[in-house]
Amino acid sequence: MAGTAEKRLVAFEHVSKMFSTGTLALSDIHFTIQEGEFVSFLGPSGCGKSTALRMVAGLAVPTTGLVTVNGKTPKQLVRESNDIAFVFQDANLLPWRTVLDNVVLPMELRGGSRKEHKETALHALEMVGLKDHMKAHPRQLSGGMKMRVSIARALAAKPKLLLMDEPFAALDEITRQSLQMELLDIWQKEKMTVLFVTHNVYEAVFLSSKIVVMSARPGRVSSNIDVDLPYPRELGMRTTPKFSE
Numbered sequence: 001m002a003g004t005a006e007k008r009l010v011a012f013e014h015v016s017k018m019f020s021t022g023t024l025a026l027s028d029i030h031f032t033i034q035e036g037e038f039v040s041f042l043g044p045s046g047c048g049k050s051t052a053l054r055m056v057a058g059l060a061v062p063t064t065g066l067v068t069v070n071g072k073t074p075k076q077l078v079r080e081s082n083d084i085a086f087v088f089q090d091a092n093l094l095p096w097r098t099v100l101d102n103v104v105l106p107m108e109l110r111g112g113s114r115k116e117h118k119e120t121a122l123h124a125l126e127m128v129g130l131k132d133h134m135k136a137h138p139r140q141l142s143g144g145m146k147m148r149v150s151i152a153r154a155l156a157a158k159p160k161l162l163l164m165d166e167p168f169a170a171l172d173e174i175t176r177q178s179l180q181m182e183l184l185d186i187w188q189k190e191k192m193t194v195l196f197v198t199h200n201v202y203e204a205v206f207l208s209s210k211i212v213v214m215s216a217r218p219g220r221v222s223s224n225i226d227v228d229l230p231y232p233r234e235l236g237m238r239t240t241p242k243f244s245e
């Protein structure tokens with residue numbers, strides 16, 4: 001980003017992925033992501049977006065090539081630190097736990113003081129506007145609220161890197177817009193790096209400082225193009241982005 005010293009956080013070095021079924025999900029993906037960027041992986045269904053994101057979390061490994069986060073393999077990093085948080089497309093909450101205890105869970109697994117975890121969780125719930133629902137159970141919440149809890153849970157871990165796989169895809173338009181605004185706000189306040197998967201071009205253009213465009217046919221064509229977008233952008237912009245003017 002302009003005006004700040006750039007530090008490379010994520011690197012994909014000539015990464016390909018062939019599943020055992022014979023599907024070539026990624027072909028020679030090569031790009032880097034600087035600290036503090038909001039990067040969208042944009043492309044049609046099946047082009048390998050989730051596979052690429054899962055590689056950053058250490059949940060998938062390249063067949064050839066290398067993915068590094070902070071110079072380390074993601075598996076090393078996930079084992080050693082709490083620097084990466086993942087928000088999946090469905091909220092993945094534990095139904096028997098309250099909203100608060102769902103947000104506390106990742107911190108609880110790391111050990112430490114319950115009181116501190118609770119304070120951190122409440123702060124995160126406040127950020128997504130759900131502090132008043134801390135005692136509710138997931139079944140009492142709407143889809144959008146569950147997604148907010150899932151986002152709060154990821155943010156409470158104070159990740160350096162937030163990975164989100166189509167987190168708003170199943171939500172109605174109003175909820176999606178309000179969560180997009182909140183996410184941009186939190187991203188700017190917390191100065192984290194966000195990797196965001198979407199097949200929605202408007203969402204990618206609205207949210208991102210950089211877009212990695214992925215091709216539907218990874219086996220046949222060169223599969224990624226970086227688009228750098230001007231930042232900072234006015235928060236509060238609600239109009240549809242224009243592509244040519």
Ligand code: ADP
Pocket residue numbers: 019020021023024025043044045046047048049050051052
């Ligand atoms: P996207 O998230 O862009 O929709 P994915 O990364 O989920 O794409 O999948 C890319 C391709 O790899 C698709 O053809 C999908 O069917 C295939 N694929 C994904 N995961 C697996 C897997 N575990 N085993 C076999 N094929 C897979």
Ligand code: MG
Pocket residue numbers: 049050051165
């Ligand atoms: Mg996907």
